[in-house]
Amino acid sequence: MKVRSIFGAALGIALMAAAGTQVQAAGLVKYTVVEHPSIPESLTKGDPVRGRAAVINRQKGNCLACHSIPEIPEEQFHGEVGPVLDDVGSRMSAGEIRMRIVDPKVINPETAMPSFYKLEGLHRVAKKWQGKTILSAQEVEDVVAYMLTLKGSYSN
Amino acid sequence: MKRTLMGVAAAGLMAFGLSATAAEMKAIDKASTTSAVRSGFSYAISETREMQTDDIQNPSFLWVDIGEEQWGTVDGEAGKSCESCHGNAADTMANVGSTYPVWDPATKKPMNVELRINKCRAENMKAKPWKYESDELLGMTAYIKSVGRGKPIHVSLKDGDMEAWSKKGEQFYYQRRGLLDLSCAHCHEQNPGNLIRAETLSQGQTNGFPTYRLKWQKLGSLHRRFRGCNNNIRAEPYAYGSDEYLALETYLAQRGANLPVEGPSVRK
Numbered sequence: 024m025k026v027r028s029i030f031g032a033a034l035g036i037a038l039m040a041a042a043g044t045q046v047q048a049a050g051l052v053k054y055t056v057v058e059h060p061s062i063p064e065s066l067t068k069g070d071p072v073r074g075r076a077a078v079i080n081r082q083k084g085n086c087l088a089c090h091s092i093p094e095i096p097e098e099q100f101h102g103e104v105g106p107v108l109d110d111v112g113s114r115m116s117a118g119e120i121r122m123r124i125v126d127p128k129v130i131n132p133e134t135a136m137p138s139f140y141k142l143e144g145l146h147r148v149a150k151k152w153q154g155k156t157i158l159s160a161q162e163v164e165d166v167v168a169y170m171l172t173l174k175g176s177y178s179n
Numbered sequence: 180m181k182r183t184l185m186g187v188a189a190a191g192l193m194a195f196g197l198s199a200t201a202a203e204m205k206a207i208d209k210a211s212t213t214s215a216v217r218s219g220f221s222y223a224i225s226e227t228r229e230m231q232t233d234d235i236q237n238p239s240f241l242w243v244d245i246g247e248e249q250w251g252t253v254d255g256e257a258g259k260s261c262e263s264c265h266g267n268a269a270d271t272m273a274n275v276g277s278t279y280p281v282w283d284p285a286t287k288k289p290m291n292v293e294l295r296i297n298k299c300r301a302e303n304m305k306a307k308p309w310k311y312e313s314d315e316l317l318g319m320t321a322y323i324k325s326v327g328r329g330k331p332i333h334v335s336l337k338d339g340d341m342e343a344w345s346k347k348g349e350q351f352y353y354q355r356r357g358l359l360d361l362s363c364a365h366c367h368e369q370n371p372g373n374l375i376r377a378e379t380l381s382q383g384q385t386n387g388f389p390t391y392r393l394k395w396q397k398l399g400s401l402h403r404r405f406r407g408c409n410n411n412i413r414a415e416p417y418a419y420g421s422d423e424y425l426a427l428e429t430y431l432a433q434r435g436a437n438l439p440v441e442g443p444s445v446r447k
Contacts, residue, residue: 088375100377104370128360135365137358145360152358152413 046126048142052160054121060129061118065167066140066160074169077162084139084158084166093177104135110175120170124163139163218438219381219446222372227393231445239321239391239443242398245314246322255306261319264303269326276327276440280429282339289344289429292320293400294420311419317398321389324442331439332386334432341429348430351423357414363427378447383408384435385428387444398443401428 043057052066077083079098086092091101092108111120122129126138139158158166220228230236250261250268265271280289283298290298296319297308309316336342352363366375367383374380388401395403402424406416417423 100374102375103373104366104375104380135361135369137360145356145358146354147356147414148358149410149413149415155358157358 050154051140051142051156054125056122056129057118059119060122061116062121062125063116063118065117065121065164067164069161069164069166069168071165071168071172073162074165074167077158077166078169083162086166089136092173094173096177108170108173109177110173112171112173113175115170117167117171121163121167124158124166124170139166216384216435216438217371217382218384218435218441219387220441220444222379222381223446227445227447231441237391237443237445239389239398239445240325242314242318242321242389243325243443245318246320246325249315249319250322255300255304257303257305259304261299268323272323273327274330276324276442277330277332278334280334280341280425280432282341284339287339288422289341289425291401291420291425291428292323294425296320296323312400312403317389317400320400321398321443324389324440327440328442329439331437332432332435333437334429336429336433344426345430345433347423348426348428351427352430357409357412359412359414361412363408382434383431384438385431386435386438387441387446389442390444390446392446394447 043055045053045055047053054062054066055064056062075095078086078092079095081088086108087095087098087101089102089104090106090108091103094109095101115123123136125140127134127136128138137157140156140160140163142154142156220231223231230238234240247268253260253263261268275292275295279295280291281295283290283294285298293311293316296316300306301308309319334341336345355362355365363383366380370380371382372379385401388404389398390404391398392404400419402419402421405424405427406419409416
C-alpha cells in the first residue's frame with residue numbers, strides 16, 4: 024500500500040513535468056494543471072458581462088467580500104482581506120487566473136481563498152451544499168473572462 | 180464660545196447620566212489598547228458602543244430584567260427560586276461570568292453558564308430546564324453575566340479534563356470547514372480589523388456574550404453565533420450545547436483571558 028502511494032506520487036510528479044496533472048472529480052469538467060501552476064486550457068467559453076454579475080452576486084463569486092474591485096464602483100463596501108483586483112488582467116494570464124479561482128490552494132496551501140471549483144478534501148460541508156461547487160464551470164470561465172478585462176486606471 | 184459652552188454642558192450631562200458606564204467603556208478600551216487581545220467592542224462604531232454602555236439604551240437589558248425577575252420567582256416541585264439558595268445575585272454570582280465554563284464531574288464535560296442554570300433547575304429546583312435561546316435562559320444568563328461586568332476573564336483548566344477539552348477547542352479553531360473551506364483563524368486571527376464587505380472582522384472574542392446583535396434584533400447566545408459563523412462558510416453547524424461548541428467555548432475563554440466581562444453587549 025505504501026509502495027503504491029509513493030509510486031502514485033512519483034507518477035504524479037512525472038505527469039506534471041511532462042504534460043501537466045489532469046484533475047477530474049465526478050460530475051466536474053476535467054482540467055489540466057501545468058507547472059507554474061496554471062490551467063491554460065479553458066473549461067468552456069466565458070462571458071465577461073456574466074462574469075461581472077457573478078463576481079458581485081453574494082451567492083456566486085461574492086468576490087467583493089474579500090477583494091476591492093475599483094471597476095465596480097456602484098457596489099458599496101468592498102472587502103479588505105485579499106489583494107485589490109485592479110489590473111489583474113494585465114498582470115496574469117488566463118491560465119494563472121483560472122488556477123486561482125478553481126483551486127488557489129495549489130499555489131498557497133494556507134490561503135483563506137476558497138476553491139471555487141473543487142469538491143474533494145472539504146470538511147463538514149453543509150448538507151444543502153454537498154456535491155456542489157461554489158461556481159459552475161461556466162461561471163468560472165465567465166469570471167476569468169471578466170478578470171481579464173481588468174487592466175487598471177479606473178476613475179469613478 | 181457658544182459651542183464650547185454647549186460642549187461643557189454636554190460633558191456635564193454625560194458625567195451625570197453615564198458616569199459608571201463611561202468608566203466601563205474606558206476600561207474596555209484600555210484593556211484593548213494595552214494588549215494584543217481586543218474585545219469586539221473596540222471594533223464597533225461609536226453609536227453601537229454608546230448603546231452598549233448606557234444600560235437604559237442597551238436593549239439587552241430587556242432580557243436582564245427577565246432574568247432578574249426569574250431570579251426571585253419560585254419554580255419547580257422543590258418550591259424554590261434561585262434566590263432561596265443564592266440570595267443576592269450581585270454578591271453570589273459576581274465571579275460566574277468571568278470563570279465559566281467550569282468542569283462538571285457529573286457529565287465529564289465543561290459546563291457553561293447556560294448548562295449550569297439548567298443543572299440547578301433540574302437538580303435543586305426540580306424544575307423543567309429552559310430551552311437554549313428561550314427568553315428565560317437568555318435572560319438568566321444575561322443577568323448573571325451582568326452582575327460580573329468588568330471582571331477579567333479567567334477560566335481555569337486545572338479541574339478534570341478541562342485542558343484536553345480546551346485542546347479539542349483549539350483543533351476546532353484551526354480546522355478548515357464548510358464549502359468555503361475556512362477555519363476560525365482565517366478571519367479572526369489573520370484578519371481582525373479588515374472588512375468583509377461592510378462587516379469589520381473582530382478577534383471573535385467571547386467576553387460580550389450573550390450579545391444583542393442589531394442584525395438579530397434580539398439577544399443571542401455564543402452558540403447561536405457559532406452556528407451563524409458555520410452557516411456563513413456553508414459548514415454544517417453543531418447543536419446548541421454540543422460537545423464541539425463547549426470545547427470551542429472553553430478554548431476561546433483562554434484566547435480572551437483577562438478581557439473584561441461585557442455581557443450583555445451590543446454588536447452590529
